[in-house]
Amino acid sequence: MSDLPSSTPAGDAPPPNKFFQKWRREFSLLTGLGIESGDRINTIDRRKCENWKRDLLNYSPAVVFMVKQLQLAGCNVTPEHLPCTPCDRSRSGGFASDIGAVVLCQGNYMDKKHMEHTMVHELVHMYDHAKFKVDWNNLRHHACSEIRAGSLSGDCTWRREIGRGFLSFTNQHQACVRRRAILSVSVNPACPDHATAERVVNEVWESCFNDTRPFNEIY
Known part of the structure; x- marks a missing residue:
């Protein structure tokens, strides 16, 4: 028997490393095993929404233009001001004037162009709120x-x-x-x-x- 000290108490399994935890989570999302259906759908929808949001903030001429105009109007818009969140199926987004944020309704977009139109629409509301009170x-x-x-x-x-x-x-x-x-x-x-x-x-x-x-x- 080895006299080397063990960092894991006898009878306990070693904790999974971060790579394994991430892989297990990805596997669950892909297969649906070990995760509730609603959680799986929400996670996938949010991931798509966040990816599309990032692309549009970087590459959509209209979105980039509106963010720039909002900055000139005194609003420093960051990705955190456009949160992706579950909504009812009747809407694709909204401007929350009380917190100065544009809500993006994850899972409610037909395609990225639909999301782009929604972002510009709500950013116009944000611009009007800032510029015209x-x-x-x-x-x-x-x-x-x-x-x-x-x-x-x-x-x-x-x-x-x-x-x-x-x-x-x-x-x-x-x-x-x-x-x-x-x-x-x-x-x-x-x-x-x-x-x-x-x-x-x-x-x-x-x-x-x-x-x-x-x-x-x-x-």
Whole structure:
């Protein structure tokens, strides 16, 4: 019997090293063994969301431009300001004005282009909040930012509209921006009904649709 001291008490297995722990976790995620289904899905969704976010922050001209404009407006946007998180299936993202963050809804994107449009849309809201001191309880303010974000983000491209089941050969972009702005304003707690949302969007439409700041033209 060896007289050399042992760092592992008799009867105890040696602790797995970090490489083994990482491999076991990866194996579990790939096979589903030893991990709850919901945890597996959330982890895979988050990984994809974080990878796409990193790529878009580095290589998307529109996202890079918006981050730069936010910096000029006094907002130093970092990846931590765009957290990936599970959401209900009805949304792809949102701007949390109280904490100055853009929420990215992991697992709710059809593709990376969809996520890019969402990021630009919410970054426009962040820009408006910083630059114009938007009061989100003021329906006119909310409507104006929704019009601008919908118009400038790529949300209303012909391809996106076809995917939603809307087909129009005349004023497609404007119709999409107006429809989606009304829908968003209508769920504002300060909005009493759909008719009010429609009226407010119509009241601010011309000035807000034509305001493409910080872009020179519609993206």
